[in-house]
Structures are given as C-alpha cells and as structure tokens.
Amino acid sequence: ERDLTINSSGHLEIGGCDVVELAKAFGTPLYVLDEAKIRANCRAYHEALKGVYPNYELVYAGKAFLTQAMCGLVYQEGFGLDVVSGGELYTALRAGFPAENINFHGNNKSRAELVMALKNGVGRIMVDNLMELETLIQLAMETKTQPRVVFRLKPGVTAHTHTYTQTGQEDSKFGMGLNDGVALKAVKIALASPQIKLLGFHCHIGSQIFEVEPFKAAIDVLTAFMAEARTQTGFVAEVLDLGGGIGIAHNKQEKPRALLEIVSKIGRYARERLTALQYPLPLLVLEPGRSIVGSAGTTIYTVGNIKRIPGVRTYLAVDGGMTDNPRVALYQAVYEGALANKMNEPLTEVVTVTGKCCESGDMLIWDLPLATPEPGDLLAVFDTGAYNYSMASNYNRLPRPAVVLVAEGEAELIVRRETYEQLIQNDLIPERLKVKSE
Ligand code: LLP
DSSP states (O other): OOOOEEOTTSOEEETTEEHHHHHHHHOSSEEEEEHHHHHHHHHHHHHHHTTTSSSEEEEEEGGGSOOHHHHHHHHHTTOEEEEOSHHHHHHHHHTTOOGGGEEEOOSSOOHHHHHHHHHTTOSEEEEOSHHHHHHHHHHHHHHTOOOEEEEEBOOSEEEOSSOEEEOSSOOOSSSBOSTTSHHHHHHHHHHTOTTSEEEEEEOOOOSSBOOSHHHHHHHHHHHHHHHHHHHHHOOOOSEEEOOOOBOOOSSTTOOOOOHHHHHHHHHHHHHHHHHHTTOOOOEEEEOOSHHHHGGGEEEEEEEEEEEEETTTEEEEEESOOTTTOTHHHHHOOOOOEEETTOTTSOOOEEEEEEOSSSSTTOEEEEEEEESOOOTTOEEEEESOSSSSGGGOOOGGGOOOOEEEEEETTEEEEEEOOOOHHHHHTTOOOOGGGOOOOO
C-alpha cells in the first residue's frame, strides 16, 4: 500500500503541504516534488553500497528530471551527474555543478557539444563508438585538453521487466560491440593516443528493471572483457560504470524487491567477479535516474468535464495529459491516482482519466477507482517524478506546468509555469504573412 498523508480536512498532504493549497497558490497542472523523498532515495543508494563495495560513486541520470535546483539537491547528497546533451550540460554548469563530477553520455554528441565538454573540463566523456573516438582525439588536440574517457560497451544483455536474454551480438544503437572486436580495437586506439586518457568501461542494460539477474549477466560479460583486454593490452580499468535502470513500482502489480537489496547485490556480485578474476577493484559507478526521483513526484490536475457513457465507461477529463505525462501513450505505463480534496471519501466509481489534447491516445489512467468526482476536484497522479517533466511537450500549444519543491511544510517554485508569451517568443512572421485586417 502507498503511504499517503491525509490531513484533518481530508486533503492529501505532501512534504507537509496541503495539496489543495498548493493548487490554489501555483495553479494546475502542477508537478509536486517531495524533497525528503528524493534525499531518502539518494541515501538508500549510499546505504546499499557502503561496506559492500569499497570504492563506489553515484551519479544521477539527469534525463529523468533535470533543473538547476535538482542539480544542487543531488550534489548535496554526494552524487555526480550524468548528462546526455549540450542542454543538460549547460543546465548543470549554470547551476554551478562541478564539471569534474559530470559524465557526458550520448550516441551522437555533436562536435560543438564535445568542445563544450572539453573546454569546461567535464570529468568523463562516455565514448559510444569508434567514429566518436576519432573525433574526440582530434578535438582534444585542437583544444589542447586531455579528456578522460570511458567506453560504452554492448554486453548483449537486454533486460525486460521480468526476463532477460543474452545474445551474441546485440542489435543496439548504443555502445561498442564485444564479439565483433570493436571494443578491443577502441582500447588499442585509446592506449596509442596520448591525447586522451582511457579510464574504463560502461554499460546500461535498460530501465525499470526489478531483477538482479540481468545486472549480474552484464557484470559477467563486462568483467570477462576487462580481463581479456588486460591480457591483450595490459590495460587495467580504473572505472566500471554499470549505468542505471533500477525500477520503481508505478502500481500494485509491479512488486519490486527492495531497492537496497538489488543495489547491494549488484555491488557484492561485481566485487566477487572482479576478485575471482584477480582484477584490481575499479571505481564502481551506478547511474540511477528513475529510482531517485520517480516516487518523489506527484502531478496535480483539476477535474474538468465528466462524460458518463452508460454501460461503456466514464471519461474524466483533466487540464493536462500527454503533454505533461507522455509515458502512458508511449509505453502503456500504468499510474495510480486519487482525488486530493476527497481523500477520506469512499471510492464509488471507476473512471478513465483522459487529458485535454486532441488525440484519442491522450490517456492518463485507464481504470481508476475514485470518490464521486465533480468538476473542480483535484486529481493527484502518483510517481510522476521521473520522465514526466523532462519529456513534456507543448503539443496543442499547452504551456508546460510549474514544478514546486515541498519540504517540511514549505513550498518553493523551482520551475515557473510557462506563459502564452513564452509559447510564441521564438515565432517570426515574414512581412508577407503578417495579418493585416482591413
Ligand atoms: N545511464 C544511462 C546511460 C541511461 O541511458 C539511462 C536511461 C540511465 C542511466 C538512467 O536509467 P534509470 O535509472 O532512470 O532507469 N523515457 C523512458 C526511460 C528512458 C531511459 C533511458 N536511459 C521512460 O520514461 O521510461
């Protein structure tokens, strides 16, 4: 069961703030982020690895949710940052995040993005392929820098929610192949290139994973490659980065093992394997995104029109939708919700929550048991902290919602609501298309 706080008015409370008051103060749709939960999730990772693996580092995957305030928060929790674009890097640098604690990922970084990373002294460039390696070596010469690089490898492990498959040569746009010799070739090129410093290896096997087995399979493949590369070239890796991917429960059906347990098992297994191979323990890096911020977010909507189709279903429309949460339309993600202003009222009906976009696929929750809904009620949708704001769009020219951070009864805006003026700020009108009414 979800641990929800309900106050004496029967309203949902998050971080000590009454959600009805938050909606009044900041409007809807509104993303509410619970600071204590984010910090607790960060600390759970430290807890899980402490004493299990001697030298580890935690890096927050900014793609899940990145704003300047979030940068400060994860920094305070002793996390580095994983960025995947010039825009994410810019956000981190503007927030004052130390460049040396940033990992720069991506399968197609532009030259401009790479130069930006080199000039700012980004800690690790995660190199995806041979062409990027060549480009980086050249740019390092031009900028007179010596980037520290980690190679993204394709372990051939595809993790699905409950199963995983291991194939020889995985068809993926990310990373360097092992069986085709690309990864070993890249190691040799790096070792022969004084312009860069090779630190080690990385993989990321997927997202929303609830089992430890696929991580173990990836560790097997990567450590075997590390041993092989050592035999062939003498190179000993200082960094082993296993990416992110630990899942969170969006609904009662998905029952994850405790996060702590999975993370500890990953750390323990990596240590075992490396020790068995007599490999000096490299820095173990994990890059969680969703499991840090997902459960800390709740989206608040105002209920609008309710359409009861007898014998079919009841559509309850809210003032947001696929623009602020595209995950339902994209991945058939399942969310749960409740009427934030009627938390103590009995659940009387099952509704289908839909957004306001001009599209039938604009759904938020298919079958949600609710207290009797009326227009003006506030619907809270839970676990929307990850890949919601960061994937939001302006489809139908809907302004993006505000984000408010709540802690100990205080609410602080960390992203302003977009305005109509901002929606048109980049529009240009050629003279001949200016509307001149008679
Ligand atoms: N590291 C790398 C290299 C990644 O590609 C990712 C996610 C992560 C770390 C963080 O994974 P997490 O711990 O958040 O699972 N938009 C999708 C998720 C895409 C994840 C892409 N990479 C969704 O909404 O489910």
